[in-house]
Amino acid sequence: MKINTQKDKKFVSLRPASEIMKLSRLGSFHQSKLSFLRSFIREFKNWDFKTEYFNLNQEGFGEVVYSLSDSNKSYSLICFANHLNDSERSDRVIATKWDSSFVLFDGIPEKEDIVRLKNNVPLQEKGRTTYKELALSRANKSVRTFDHVVQSLSEGKQPDKDFLSKVGYLYRTTAVYGSGKFGLADRFRIADREELQGPFRLEMMLVYFVRKFTIDQVNHTAKERNPSKAIQLDDDIARNLGIGNSTGLGMAPFIVNHPTLLHQWIMAREKALQLVRSVQYVTMEEKKVFQKFLLQSIDNMKTWVTDSDYQIGKNNQLKEDLKNFNDYFNISIDKEYFWNETYLWVSQNLHDEGIEFIVSLMMEPYGDLVEPLSSEMSIDEDEHFTITGSRKASEIKLIIENHYSWLIQVDFEKKENISNFWYYSKNKQEPRLSNRFEENGSENELPLAIARDIKKLYQEICNVDPESTLSEFLLSQKDLRYVVRRVLMCEKFPYSEIQDNTIAETIIPIDMLRLKLSYFGAIKFDPKSNLWLRITMYQGAPLPHEMKFSDDSWAYRSLI
Amino acid sequence: MESFYEIETTCKRAAKASGFSWGIAEEIGKIIRSLEIMGLPGVKTFYRYLDDVKDGTLSKPTKILSKNIDNNKMYCPIESSVAILDDCKNLFKNNDVIDFNQMAHPLLLIPMLNRASNIIGKKISISFDNIEIILNYNGSLVINSKGPFPNQTNKVSIQSMSTEPTYSKKEYEDLYQLSLETFVEESEGKLSGAGAGLTDND
Numbered sequence: 118m119k120i121n122t123q124k125d126k127k128f129v130s131l132r133p134a135s136e137i138m139k140l141s142r143l144g145s146f147h148q149s150k151l152s153f154l155r156s157f158i159r160e161f162k163n164w165d166f167k168t169e170y171f172n173l174n175q176e177g178f179g180e181v182v183y184s185l186s187d188s189n190k191s192y193s194l195i196c197f198a199n200h201l202n203d204s205e206r207s208d209r210v211i212a213t214k215w216d217s218s219f220v221l222f223d224g225i226p227e228k229e230d231i232v233r234l235k236n237n238v239p240l241q242e243k244g245r246t247t248y249k250e251l252a253l254s255r256a257n258k259s260v261r262t263f264d265h266v267v268q269s270l271s272e273g274k275q276p277d278k279d280f281l282s283k284v285g286y287l288y289r290t291t292a293v294y295g296s297g298k299f300g301l302a303d304r305f306r307i308a309d310r311e312e313l314q315g316p317f318r319l320e321m322m323l324v325y326f327v328r329k330f331t332i333d334q335v336n337h338t339a340k341e342r343n344p345s346k347a348i349q350l351d352d353d354i355a356r357n358l359g360i361g362n363s364t365g366l367g368m369a370p371f372i373v374n375h376p377t378l379l380h381q382w383i384m385a386r387e388k389a390l391q392l393v394r395s396v397q398y399v400t401m402e403e404k405k406v407f408q409k410f411l412l413q414s415i416d417n418m419k420t421w422v423t424d425s426d427y428q429i430g431k432n433n434q435l436k437e438d439l440k441n442f443n444d445y446f447n448i449s450i451d452k453e454y455f456w457n458e459t460y461l462w463v464s465q466n467l468h469d470e471g472i473e474f475i476v477s478l479m480m481e482p483y484g485d486l487v488e489p490l491s492s493e494m495s496i497d498e499d500e501h502f503t504i505t506g507s508r509k510a511s512e513i514k515l516i517i518e519n520h521y522s523w524l525i526q527v528d529f530e531k532k533e534n535i536s537n538f539w540y541y542s543k544n545k546q547e548p549r550l551s552n553r554f555e556e557n558g559s560e561n562e563l564p565l566a567i568a569r570d571i572k573k574l575y576q577e578i579c580n581v582d583p584e585s586t587l588s589e590f591l592l593s594q595k596d597l598r599y600v601v602r603r604v605l606m607c608e609k610f611p612y613s614e615i616q617d618n619t620i621a622e623t624i625i626p627i628d629m630l631r632l633k634l635s636y637f638g639a640i641k642f643d644p645k646s647n648l649w650l651r652i653t654m655y656q657g658a659p660l661p662h663e664m665k666f667s668d669d670s671w672a673y674r675s676l677i
Numbered sequence: 678m679e680s681f682y683e684i685e686t687t688c689k690r691a692a693k694a695s696g697f698s699w700g701i702a703e704e705i706g707k708i709i710r711s712l713e714i715m716g717l718p719g720v721k722t723f724y725r726y727l728d729d730v731k732d733g734t735l736s737k738p739t740k741i742l743s744k745n746i747d748n749n750k751m752y753c754p755i756e757s758s759v760a761i762l763d764d765c766k767n768l769f770k771n772n773d774v775i776d777f778n779q780m781a782h783p784l785l786l787i788p789m790l791n792r793a794s795n796i797i798g799k800k801i802s803i804s805f806d807n808i809e810i811i812l813n814y815n816g817s818l819v820i821n822s823k824g825p826f827p828n829q830t831n832k833v834s835i836q837s838m839s840t841e842p843t844y845s846k847k848e849y850e851d852l853y854q855l856s857l858e859t860f861v862e863e864s865e866g867k868l869s870g871a872g873a874g875l876t877d878n879d
Binding site for chain 2: 248296297298299300301302303304305499502503504506507564586587588589591592593595596597598599600601602
């Protein structure tokens with residue numbers, strides 16, 4: 118591979134925010150080399166995995182502790198499994214009991230830590246953790262799948278792969294908390310650890326361990342049920358089981374509330390695309406890698422099961438697009454800047470899902486170029502929080518015209534453009550989206566109506582002396598302070614703002630969820646409504662004893 | 678004990694519920710978090726401050742002057758320090774003193790003025806009652822009191838400080854001369870050890 122030079126890179130521009138930051142495009146992103154699950158495994162592949170403590174009873178209830186260590190540092194997952202009646206099982210955030218609960222511990226826990234955490238972790242939000250604990254989670258069984266696997270293994274046979282392929286996991290997490298929530302360690306305590314530089318590393322670690330736990334639990338329970346006949350779950354089957362997750366609106370405000378972080382994520386992807394498009398000569402090997410993963414993906418799509426008409430439509434369109442692309446790719450001629458030519462064809466001939474799917478695939482042959490970008494995906498958000506009060510009103514007006522031109526023509530007096538409001542439900546402690554003309558509570562609206570409020574800022578700033586400063590403006594316009602901050606951020610971080618009206622009648626909230634989940638590394642999106650969806654994580658990923666020998670291509674491994 | 682994330686989030690939401698805009702509420706969350714990280718009673722002070730907010734007894738400055746006088750109400754430390762931070766480059770240009778004739782909960786001034794100190798690259802001093810606080814532009818601070826801190830004060834003075842050395846010219850010069858004793862005297866033989874040769878013209 119000819120390494121691109123600065124001169125080559127300038128030949129291809131970054132894609133503009135006006136093209137990428139529409140929700141319909143963001144909601145079409147797919148996992149890639151930059152996904153957090155994959156970068157987690159790359160980072161920790163040479164660490165040592167160990168089961169420190171295993172104490173499950175006949176029914177698979179009790180405690181287990183796993184650790185991941187290198188010569189300097191250890192992280193442990195402590196798992197608590199208990200009996201749960203079917204009637205008590207709920208994926209809603211208001212649930213108070215779960216099949217299992219988990220906490221990621223900084224180091225190796227002492228006995229007294231485990232005792233303390235046993236009294237708190239199963240209580241989740243109602244319990245307390247300390248700075249020694251890094252992440253917290255809980256999960257429920259996919260009961261049919263779990264029971265089927267245990268029964269099969271106890272009878273001395275492997276479970277039905279076709280049956281498993283319809284679900285793809287034994288357990289579903291319903292929340293994963295970190296960064297200081299419920300007493301957990303604040304981010305600053307771990308901010309300087311090199312192995313945790315990538316986003317959500319601790320949460321990805323927790324989910325990876327939980328997957329191991331689910332496999333150990335089925336093996337143990339099967340053995341206890343029938344010690345003489347039970348067998349262990351085959352590694353090939355175990356590898357194709359991931360961890361499910363039910364993701365609701367709780368995740369949606371995140372990408373609005375962390376604008377500079379969102380920019381870093383998007384920028385890394387756009388830089389990766391720019392680098393690949395700037396590769397002057399493609400080798401046969403690089404093309405082969407790409408095509409292998411393309412065909413594997415088309416095959417794996419058969420396991421993308423959903424009842425959602427919306428997602429079925431998107432999946433079918435993607436299948437059609439990939440078929441057309443494959444036909445094009447098979448006859449495409451090698452030439453200079455092959456990937457740039459390929460991208461230009463894709464951008465003119467495929468739909469959003471197809472375009473972004475191919476963008477992800479294009480990164481696969483170029484680990485050396487793309488993987489280092491993972492370390493650029495975090496940011497100290499506080500560094501960009503302070504408003505520069507000396508900026509002039511005329512400058513703010515110009516920034517809005519340059520970066521938010523799309524919203525200047527939107528009429529926010531029209532009902533359909535302000536039909537929704539975001540809020541936190543007092544009873545359910547979760548974000549909600551409701552119709553402001555049909556429901557009460559809009560006086561407690563969350564600051565997520567960015568487009569509407571920036572339009573208001575624009576109208577106000579057009580009415581003041583252009584030479585007046587922001588400090589003067591803000592003395593009388595305190596309500597607009599939070600969007601002034603965002604506008605100043607967007608000037609330096611152009612991918613920080615979703616370029617869509619998040620309170621419009623036409624908003625599809627799962628597009629916001631899809632964006633974050635694609636960066637997590639989720640595949641198989643299964644919307645259950647416009648407001649929540651099921652996904653699977655780590656399906657196909659190496660098992661802990663395989664990590665050291667793994668390569669990054671597991672995301673394309675053939676699934677059940 | 679709550680994490681700093683929880684403190685920031687709860688105080689931000691409590692501020693919004695108390696009538697502040699989201700933009701100011703965001704600042705308040707970070708103010709209280711900063712105080713607690715410094716080991717100062719941020720949550721306690723904010724809790725008492727909100728009583729004053731509820732009673733409507735605080736004054737919001739419409740413009741920061743060198744002498745800010747309100748004979749009817751205590752100045753609000755949040756609104757005052759936000760306004761100072763927003764205009765800090767101008768206000769601290771000539772190291773003029775900024776006085777408030779009375780202020781509630783002056784401890785709450787510290788975090789915003791700390792950020793101002795970082796922006797202007799100069800130390801800022803805050804004094805009220807017998808308490809002196811020096812904010813260093815690297816985020817650290819020096820304070821001559823462990824508390825308790827007053828709920829209100831009859832004068833607050835804020836001033837940026839030009840950086841003056843704490844040592845005399847002679848003291849520095851003497852140290853410098855001493856440091857030269859770690860160097861080695863040149864000789865003809867040693868000259869060839871210089872990378873560029875005997876002259877700089879190769």
